[in-house]
Amino acid sequence: MSRVAVVTGAGSGMGLAISQHLAARGDRVALLDLNGAAVEEAAQRLRDGGAEAIACQVDVSDRSAVLAAIETARRELGPIEIMVTSAGIEAFVDFLDISPEDWDKMMAVNLTGTFHCLQAVVPDMLAGGWGRIVTISSSSAQSGTKRMASYVASKGGVIALTKALAIEYAAHGITVNTIPPGFIETPMMHRPIDSGELPPMKDLLTRAPMGRSGTSEDIAAACTFLCSEEAGYITGQQINVNGGWYL
Numbered sequence: 109m110s111r112v113a114v115v116t117g118a119g120s121g122m123g124l125a126i127s128q129h130l131a132a133r134g135d136r137v138a139l140l141d142l143n144g145a146a147v148e149e150a151a152q153r154l155r156d157g158g159a160e161a162i163a164c165q166v167d168v169s170d171r172s173a174v175l176a177a178i179e180t181a182r183r184e185l186g187p188i189e190i191m192v193t194s195a196g197i198e199a200f201v202d203f204l205d206i207s208p209e210d211w212d213k214m215m216a217v218n219l220t221g222t223f224h225c226l227q228a229v230v231p232d233m234l235a236g237g238w239g240r241i242v243t244i245s246s247s248s249a250q251s252g253t254k255r256m257a258s259y260v261a262s263k264g265g266v267i268a269l270t271k272a273l274a275i276e277y278a279a280h281g282i283t284v285n286t287i288p289p290g291f292i293e294t295p296m297m298h299r300p301i302d303s304g305e306l307p308p309m310k311d312l313l314t315r316a317p318m319g320r321s322g323t324s325e326d327i328a329a330a331c332t333f334l335c336s337e338e339a340g341y342i343t344g345q346q347i348n349v350n351g352g353w354y355l
């Protein structure tokens with residue numbers, strides 16, 4: 109059955125792979141991202157492959173922009189049935205050097221951005237009596253990670269928000285789960301390696317139980333399952349996709 113899905117952060121990394129997987133199984137997909145050119149290109153490629161896909165340039169921390177993008181998706185594709193929130197930013201800073209402005213920015217994108225997106229789509233899911241929500245959090249919020257306090261706190265909030273909504277909407281056919289990825293090969297992970305913030309990949313991988321990092325495909329496979337009919341009795345869960353590796 110073809111569903112209507114919205115994926116944020118769909119211009120890169122995991123969000124891009126998730127939107128490709130959902131489109132491949134026949135869902136109609138709205139790709140949202142701050143990077144408008146990236147989602148335009150990604151949506152065009154999906155359309156070229158025969159899928160129904162639209163692109164919306166949006167900053168998820170801007171509530172009115174989120175509401176407008178969701179309205180566009182609803183008008184062009186139909187009521188929203190699946191929402192995946194993958195848009196996010198990271199920062200590596202000593203705790204004492206985090207400015208209040210930087211703290212607020214992190215919360216605005218990673219946590220409040222998730223709040224805006226979910227509030228915008230839940231009414232459609234309630235009306236339809238069916239919904240699948242997957243938030244992308246982080247294993248760093250489960251284990252703690254040094255020099256990432258604002259990021260870790262924002263992702264801890266995403267995990268807690270996910271659990272709260274799972275219970276609030278459990279009786280309405282809506283499942284709400286989070287994937288806390290481990291170390292996944294995307295541009296976000298390469299930036300701190302390239303800048304020297306993290307050790308070189310070959311050194312990092314000596315600590316990986318599977319001897320490799322994860323891929324966006326690993327995340328997309330788990331996410332697509334959580335967005336399926338068959339996953340209807342899974343809610344409020346943290347589905348760890350991390351190769352057994354906590355940094």
Ligand SMILES: NC(=O)c1ccc[n+]([C@@H]2O[C@H](COP(=O)([O-])OP(=O)(O)OC[C@H]3O[C@@H](n4cnc5c(N)ncnc54)[C@H](O)[C@@H]3O)[C@@H](O)[C@H]2O)c1
Pocket residue numbers: 116117118119120121122123140141142143146166167168169193194195196197198217221244245246247248288289290291292293294295296297
């Ligand atoms: N890569 C990892 O190892 C890793 C680990 C744990 C969690 N995560 C989380 O996974 C999610 C996906 O990350 P990724 O690795 O694919 O990173 P990525 O940088 O490849 O993709 C993130 C996307 O989010 C978009 N984005 C950033 N700010 C935005 C905003 N304000 N509004 C809309 N879009 C915005 C970016 O333009 C980008 O396309 C993020 O939430 C990230 O925090 C990543």
